[in-house]
Amino acid sequence: MRRFDYARTSRAGEAVDLVAGEPTGAFVAGGTDLLNLMKDGAEAPDLVVDINDLPLSDVEVVGEAARERLRIGALARLADVAAHPRVSRELPVLTEALLATASPQVRNMATVGGNLMQRTRCWYFRDPDFACNKRAPGSGCPAQEGQNRWHAILGGSDHCIAVHPSDLAVALRALDATVHTLGPGGRRAIAIGDFHREPGAAPERETALRHGELITAVEVPLPRRGTRSGYLKVRDRATFEFAVVSAAAVLRMDGRTVRDIALAFGGIATRPWRSAAAEDALRGRRLTDDTVAAAGRALVAGARPRTHNAFKVELVQRALHEVLGALGDDR
Amino acid sequence: MSEEEQNTPAAAGPARRSVLKAGGATAAVAVAAGPAAAGGAGGPTALPRAVADITLRVNGAEHPLSVEARVTLLDALRERLGLTGAKKGCDRGECGACTVLVDGRRVKSCTTLAVMQEGREVTTVEGLARGDELHPVQEAFVRRDAFQCGFCTPGQIVSAVACVQEGHGGSRDEIREWMSGNLCRCGCYPNIVDAVRDAAEAEEARR
Ligand SMILES: Cc1cc2nc3c(=O)[nH]c(=O)nc-3n(C[C@H](O)[C@H](O)[C@H](O)COP(=O)(O)OP(=O)(O)OC[C@H]3O[C@@H](n4cnc5c(N)ncnc54)[C@H](O)[C@@H]3O)c2cc1C
Ligand code: SF4
Ligand code: FES
Ligand code: FES
Numbered sequence: 001m002r003r004f005d006y007a008r009t010s011r012a013g014e015a016v017d018l019v020a021g022e023p024t025g026a027f028v029a030g031g032t033d034l035l036n037l038m039k040d041g042a043e044a045p046d047l048v049v050d051i052n053d054l055p056l057s058d059v060e061v062v063g064e065a066a067r068e069r070l071r072i073g074a075l076a077r078l079a080d081v082a083a084h085p086r087v088s089r090e091l092p093v094l095t096e097a098l099l100a101t102a103s104p105q106v107r108n109m110a111t112v113g114g115n116l117m118q119r120t121r122c123w124y125f126r127d128p129d130f131a132c133n134k135r136a137p138g139s140g141c142p143a144q145e146g147q148n149r150w151h152a153i154l155g156g157s158d159h160c161i162a163v164h165p166s167d168l169a170v171a172l173r174a175l176d177a178t179v180h181t182l183g184p185g186g187r188r189a190i191a192i193g194d195f196h197r198e199p200g201a202a203p204e205r206e207t208a209l210r211h212g213e214l215i216t217a218v219e220v221p222l223p224r225r226g227t228r229s230g231y232l233k234v235r236d237r238a239t240f241e242f243a244v245v246s247a248a249a250v251l252r253m254d255g256r257t258v259r260d261i262a263l264a265f266g267g268i269a270t271r272p273w274r275s276a277a278a279e280d281a282l283r284g285r286r287l288t289d290d291t292v293a294a295a296g297r298a299l300v301a302g303a304r305p306r307t308h309n310a311f312k313v314e315l316v317q318r319a320l321h322e323v324l325g326a327l328g329d330d331r
Numbered sequence: 332m333s334e335e336e337q338n339t340p341a342a343a344g345p346a347r348r349s350v351l352k353a354g355g356a357t358a359a360v361a362v363a364a365g366p367a368a369a370g371g372a373g374g375p376t377a378l379p380r381a382v383a384d385i386t387l388r389v390n391g392a393e394h395p396l397s398v399e400a401r402v403t404l405l406d407a408l409r410e411r412l413g414l415t416g417a418k419k420g421c422d423r424g425e426c427g428a429c430t431v432l433v434d435g436r437r438v439k440s441c442t443t444l445a446v447m448q449e450g451r452e453v454t455t456v457e458g459l460a461r462g463d464e465l466h467p468v469q470e471a472f473v474r475r476d477a478f479q480c481g482f483c484t485p486g487q488i489v490s491a492v493a494c495v496q497e498g499h500g501g502s503r504d505e506i507r508e509w510m511s512g513n514l515c516r517c518g519c520y521p522n523i524v525d526a527v528r529d530a531a532e533a534e535e536a537r538r
Contacts, residue, residue, distance in 0.1 A: 001401040002401070003381050003399065003400075003401055004381065004400055004401060005379035005380055005381050005400065006377070006379065006380065006381070006383060006400030006444070006446050007377055007378060007379040007380075008377040008446075008447075008449075009377070018379070028444070028447070030442075030443070031442050031443045031444060031447065032424055032439075032442045032443075035403065035441075035442045035443070035444070036423050036424065036442065038401075039422065039423070047379055048400065048444075049379075050377075050444075050446075050447055052447065079436075102424075102512075103427065103511055103512025103513075104437060104490070104493075104494070104497075104499075104509055104511075104512050105424075105427060105430055105437050105438050105439045105490065105512045106424055106439065106442075106512065108436045108437060108438050109438050109439065109442065109443065239507075239508055239511045240511040240512060
């Protein structure tokens with residue numbers, strides 16, 4: 001790890017000013033991704049600003065009765081969000097995604113804000129001995145023709161096909177969350193769908209955040225009664241591993257027909273992937289093998305698999321079938 | 332981190348003050364950097380610096396320490412305080428050999444900085460026993476022969492202490508899931524699960 005300056009503050013505005021004032025400045029929350037990136041040499045900040053003293057750890061319900069929202073502070077630890085009674089009762093998709101994330105120790109350290117900002121696990125990106133457009137813009141993308149089993153089949157470009165690794169972000173996309181920030185220009189709210197970017201020709205730009213902009217909270221509308229939700233994560237081993245593919249579903253039925261549905265996917269795309277086409281294929285219809293298969297085909301219609309990841313095209317359709325099978329049963 | 336870097340006495344480096352480029356940021360720091368900030372990382376505001384004087388509270392004892400900001404909690408414990416119970420397996424958060432408790436919660440000490448622990452209470456495997464009396468989890472590991480080479484064991488034991496306290500020792504499957512952050516190259520998992528289950532049962536009986 002290269003030498004850097006360290007600062008700690010309990011004032012959000014000051015943390016923002018410090019990082020904004022240093023071109024390579026970075027916030028540190030849990031440190032579980034930043035430290036790995038620094039040890040690998042994928043990032044080398046000159047200034048690290050510790051935000052753990054900021055009062056941003058609370059998980060609370062806000063808003064009037066019919067439109068209640070869960071407000072999750074950016075510094076809330078993944079373990080605490082997963083265990084929050086309102087979350088486990090009303091937002092199973094969120095608890096399931098969080099409990100399938102990393103290990104108990106990492107979940108005690110990792111924060112919600114840091115999880116949304118974590119970098120890709122693309123091995124070329126994490127190893128400075130390789131070219132990588134995301135780490136060194138313009139240097140090339142060895143994953144296109146190289147080892148790309150872990151890479152994206154959707155949302156990629158000739159410049160980058162790295163998968164966004166977060167489980168939490170996939171659940172938040174299915175829940176239509178909003179990310180609240182404080183930046184050098186003041187406060188703003190960003191819809192989760194606008195937060196992460198596809199790589200296009202600039203894979204080094206991953207989110208809508210400007211340099212020095214701090215995530216302060218994430219808000220999730222609490223679902224109406226009768227809403228079911230769940231998260232399915234397919235891994236190379238039973239636990240403590242990133243997703244090969246994952247599927248988040250939020251479902252409201254009207255008798256036997258689908259009244260409303262939200263579907264988001266991980267492991268297959270360059271950003272947490274929401275599929276309106278798959279949702280349209282199911283809304284207003286019954287959940288049968290045929291309708292779910294049609295939704296699966298709609299989901300992967302634009303897929304562009306590479307040498308080692310073509311299996312994900314089939315696997316993610318099966319994951320969709322599985323997650324809906326578990327939710328759609330009349331229980 | 333290279334060997335050489337780890338062994339560099341941190342205090343020997345010059346205390347480099349950051350040159351803040353933006354006027355706004357300088358002002359913000361200058362205003363906030365009153366007497367409280369000058370003390371240490373625990374004040375309301377700590378000035379940017381590469382070497383910090385901190386106090387690490389470990390196993391109930393206070394250790395004043397001058398450390399480079401880049402030193403991990405694990406390296407500070409092992410190289411500076413001589414507490415070599417926590418092990419460095421992967422140094423990437425993946426194996427759990429470095430597990431310690433911070434404010435009672437299990438964490439991986441390789442993926443957090445020593446300077447971030449000012450004001451917190453760290454417990455390592457060395458802090459579990461009361462004199463010659465082993466912690467019940469340590470007893471259970473001995474009784475169940477839950478190790479071979481022993482490299483992962485301090486991390487397993489600290490993690491198991493937390494696992495039982497959290498109430499995640501209810502069944503063998505639950506233990507497997509909630510101990511998944513600790514890998515054992517020797518494959519002693521069946522005996523580790525037995526040991527954690529014993530400790531959890533003893534804890535349930537006590538409650
Ligand atoms: C062994 C291991 C296994 C893992 N497995 C999984 C997994 O299965 N699923 C998964 O989703 N993740 C996984 N992760 C990733 C882990 O969830 C992230 O590292 C963690 O959530 C990052 O949070 P943090 O608070 O530690 O962030 P830090 O490491 O402190 O910061 C990460 C980045 O976020 C920025 N940042 C932090 N907070 C803010 C904020 N409030 N505003 C703006 N920027 C901010 C930092 O500047 C930095 O760039 C794993 C990590 C490890 C080490
Ligand atoms: S896929 Fe993206 S992150 Fe990976 S090597 Fe290519 S440009 Fe870099
Ligand atoms: S050494 Fe910290 S988890 Fe492996
Ligand atoms: S006892 Fe050897 S690694 Fe676990």
